[in-house]
Amino acid sequence: MRSPRRCAGLLLAAVLLMVWRPLHAHPMPNTQIAVWIGAGGMYFDIAVPGPELRLALPREWPRDADLLAEPQRAAVLRYFDAHFLVQAAAGPPQPHHIQSLTRWQASDPDAGYYEELRLRILVPIRVGFEPRGFELHYDAIIHQVPNHFALVTVNVDFRNGQLDATRAREVGVIRYDFSRNLTPPLVVSTAPGNLWRGLRAAIVLGFHHVASGFDHLLFLATLLIVAPLRSNDGRWSLFQGWRYSMRRFLGISLAFTAGHSLALLAGTWGWLPVPRNAVEILIAASILLAALHAMRPLWPGREWLIAAGFGTVHGLAFAASLAGLALDPWTRLLTVSGFNLGVEMAQLAAMGAAVPLLFASRWRWFHAMRVTGMLAVALLALWWMVERTRLAVLPAIG
């Protein structure tokens, strides 16, 4: 029984050593500004094509100068600081803070691959400033390259229940105005909304993440199928009675939920690093191991520990999808709580649906059914692992 475990360990280690490089698609090499509106602050995620930025910077460095190395980096930050301003209509400018400046490789069907710089600018919402209607004064690049433009979208708006950043809402385009020879500000207005809308959207998001995650449900079933069984000399027994089954069923479920919830909180709060691709591969690996365990006991009696560990991995996967919603602490707390609630609700429903497994485990042919089913699950999980590894490695080569 030792060698399969070691093999699995080696697989996991190999998976963890992988390198990831995300890709980002653009309609064309222009600027994209994604606005995230939280309860206590706004983020502006600005993606800027490097070649155009270099034309607009106050002094021209060599074409291949590293814009993230000093002294260029400081100059780039100063430049954006001077070309970005948020204010309420006719109100005073709001303080802002550039939180990060990173470099990416972007691609476009027309322009191919190009260097892209991304900035995240935080505008804390202060008393007296209403983020529901503000002017965005932004003319980086545009003041010098007047054919350049910035597409502005609202990607997240908590109070309006918009949490899915992939469904961005276009709010306007910032362009140079040749009739006035200036770049006019863009007025961004959104409905006031309310906190309950945001919370509700978070719950729905959490519920859907589980309900639509076939691998997640499959993993739960794989974990719970051995709850009514006992390990005898490296083989699984049949049904061990209702008390025994229910105790283990609940124990495994609770351990999984606990690991899951903690990981979700830790991951979203940034206490735990979440390498998204690695987590996806780890999930496939966890299903493979759970399926092997359900065929022949690998860790009899310690399922709850395994469940907690795997729960952590699965929680991290959700944290990865939430980590993108890195809003102000208050919004984040509401989002994570709502999301967690939704996840647990979906999980409870799924576990309720798994109760028939307890009945089935009394039948004589349960062994054959379990081994056949788990073999199929193991093969599926193996295929997921290969596929997710391939996808994770692909961009690094391309």
Next chain:
Amino acid sequence: MPAYYTSKSAPLGLVDTTAADRACSGKGHARLLCLADLVKKDLTPQLLARMQLPYAVADARRWSNFPPMVYGNRVGVTLAELSPAQLGAAKAMLKEVAGTAANEGYDEMEQILNADDFLKNNTGQAGFASGNFQIAFLGTPAARGTWQLYFGGHHLALSHTYRDGVLSGATPSFRGAEPFTPFRENGRDNAPMAQEQGAFAAMLQALTPAEQGKARLSQTYTDIIVGPQLDDRFPATRAGVRAGELTPSQRQLVIRAIETYVTDIDPPDAAAILARYRAELPDTWLAYAGTPGMNTENDYVRIDGPSVWIELSMQPGRTVPGIHPHSVWRDRSGDYGGNK
């Protein structure tokens, strides 16, 4: 990308127009009406519904410099969807409206289509192909009323508006090409934009250093500014140097540069438009950014008159290395035949 975009070529140079020329032997607008009927003849109802649209400026504005995988909102039927007879009529029609000067008009368009086949054959990227260029009629071609011939695709937009049988607008007219350097495709040598680049470089290089200083814009242009879906984005104040201050030989080079766009239409209409632009030349301004050689990345030049607007941008290569031109000829009052 809509399903009617394929990777099929429709090399116009190899299309036979004999039957169309025989069937429509008239001249001018009457010949266009005859050819338009021939293009539409035997089209399936589905294709006809896409080719023959009611006249609407909103549809006329649906042109672009981008290939279909970036801009998928063009109107019309693709050349690849036409039968040989319909294609012959379409080619005859393009020759009739665009004139037959070498490297201008129809010949220039044929080469721009060949450039797309070159990109398709050298990159394999779906979306590039001469067969993806589209033709449409906005408004039914007739002796009375308004209609527009729409022809366009990657790096090409032709918009000829007719009112009561008379050409009321030949713009917006977009021309570009990648690759820019001469290339061989569909059995011929191609360099569709070489004359334009040469004429504008000659115009700028004939300016004195002082005049060049006046004509140089302080901003940087990585593309044209009055591009697709940006109609009426003309600067309120003209910049650069006024042609009225130039010598006759310098002014002649300005006319020569304008001609590389105006001769993209049939000779009688071209002559009428050119006469107007010539009369307005004293109040026509030249401006450029980058170098006057028009051969360096982000070189840009514009001619801005009371009516004429031409801008040419030599921008970084997108699909193949090197620089490539984008350009548009517009008319401040005559775009889309003056219709809004």
